Amino acid sequence: MFTLLAQADTAVDAGKAIALALGIGLGSLGAGIGIGNIFGSMIQSVARQPELRGELQGIMWLGFALTEAVVFYGLIGGLLAFVLV
Amino acid sequence: MSWLVLAATEKFDPSHEFELPAWVPIQLGPLDMSINKAVVYLWISAVVSMLLGILLMRLRVGVEPGTRQTIGEQIYEIAQTQIAEQGLPDKAIGRWFPYVASLLIFIWTVNMIGFVPLPITGETFDLAGVELPVWGIYAATSSISVTLALALITFFFTHYEGVRANGPVRYFKSWIPDVPKPMLGLLVPLEVLGQFMRLVSLSVRLYANMLAGHMLILTFIGLIFVLESVVLAVVAVPAATVFYLFEVVIVVSIQAFIFAALSAIYIGSAIEPEH
Numbered sequence: 001m002f003t004l005l006a007q008a009d010t011a012v013d014a015g016k017a018i019a020l021a022l023g024i025g026l027g028s029l030g031a032g033i034g035i036g037n038i039f040g041s042m043i044q045s046v047a048r049q050p051e052l053r054g055e056l057q058g059i060m061w062l063g064f065a066l067t068e069a070v071v072f073y074g075l076i077g078g079l080l081a082f083v084l085v
Numbered sequence: 086m087s088w089l090v091l092a093a094t095e096k097f098d099p100s101h102e103f104e105l106p107a108w109v110p111i112q113l114g115p116l117d118m119s120i121n122k123a124v125v126y127l128w129i130s131a132v133v134s135m136l137l138g139i140l141l142m143r144l145r146v147g148v149e150p151g152t153r154q155t156i157g158e159q160i161y162e163i164a165q166t167q168i169a170e171q172g173l174p175d176k177a178i179g180r181w182f183p184y185v186a187s188l189l190i191f192i193w194t195v196n197m198i199g200f201v202p203l204p205i206t207g208e209t210f211d212l213a214g215v216e217l218p219v220w221g222i223y224a225a226t227s228s229i230s231v232t233l234a235l236a237l238i239t240f241f242f243t244h245y246e247g248v249r250a251n252g253p254v255r256y257f258k259s260w261i262p263d264v265p266k267p268m269l270g271l272l273v274p275l276e277v278l279g280q281f282m283r284l285v286s287l288s289v290r291l292y293a294n295m296l297a298g299h300m301l302i303l304t305f306i307g308l309i310f311v312l313e314s315v316v317l318a319v320v321a322v323p324a325a326t327v328f329y330l331f332e333v334v335i336v337v338s339i340q341a342f343i344f345a346a347l348s349a350i351y352i353g354s355a356i357e358p359e360h
Binding site: 057058061062064065066068069072073075076 | 167168171286290294297339340342343346347
């Protein structure tokens with residue numbers, strides 16, 4: 001796979017590599033916005049009610065991981081398509 | 086990741102890093118029970134996580150905690166307040182706290198050992214006539230079989246506990262959402278599918294996180310060798326180091342926490358269904 005990425009022999013391989021990179025890039029875009037929202041809201045909440053920090057932290061990390069995982073579904077899907085198709 | 090082997094071999098293909106050749110082939114009928122790198126890493130992690138528990142929480146525990154005991158109590162408190170009490174109903178904490186706490190410590194250990202260079206890559210290199218094992222990093226959780234097995238345990242416990250706490254009729258009735266009759270044909274399959282999607286999301290989240298972390302480091306270091314230019318090391322090595330630190334400091338703990346927290350939430354929601 002990596003050798004293909006590094007020295008794509010045919011146009012098909014090159015196209016697949018571009019599609020993989022584009023797919024992961026666009027997938028990361030959405031998750032990036034989501035993670036930014038989570039941390040932004042967390043900062044706002046803690047600024048308003050600092051005493052809730054401990055309780056909110058657990059929820060924040062949960063939301064962070066759930067959002068972040070979306071990128072990896074894209075990555076796994078992309079890699080599957082790249083290897084299998 | 087065995088970069089040192091590059092000195093010895095001409096051809097370098099980074100995709101070989103995630104292959105798992107069988108070291109001790111064992112076939113039980115159709116089941117492939119071979120011992121490979123992931124299995125050895127799991128054994129080491131199991132021993133280390135047990136030692137961690139004994140060392141931090143069992144051995145010579147007193148009323149005046151030292152540093153060692155304070156760390157143990159911190160881990161216990163996170164498992165208690167952030168995981169068990171968030172997900173499980175009060176009556177079930179005593180029963181399921183050991184499971185979610187073990188998940189937390191075990192997955193954390195597996196992930197963490199994945200970033201410690203160990204001489205068990207199964208490859209050797211030649212240094213002045215002496216065969217030395219190649220040191221590399223590899224996480225057992227970057228293999229989907231491992232994470233799927235862990236997710237299956239949670240999946241099984243969820244439904245086992247749901248049936249045990251509510252009885253089979255009430256438990257499976259709770260899967261039927263409270264909507265008008267014509268919608269049921271559409272929503273019940275979705276609900277059942279959702280139960281299985283939990284299995285996928287739980288396992289793929291951990292697997293893909295660890296795989297992607299190792300792949301990032303490998304890609305940056307591998308670029309030097311794939312493109313055969315030493316100058317690239319000026320950029321590649323610091324970049325790989327940054328990702329390595331990000332993984333060790335944040336991702337390793339977060340993923341262990343998430344896996345345990347979601348297991349607690351799933352088991353908790355099976356014990357006390359919403360409708």
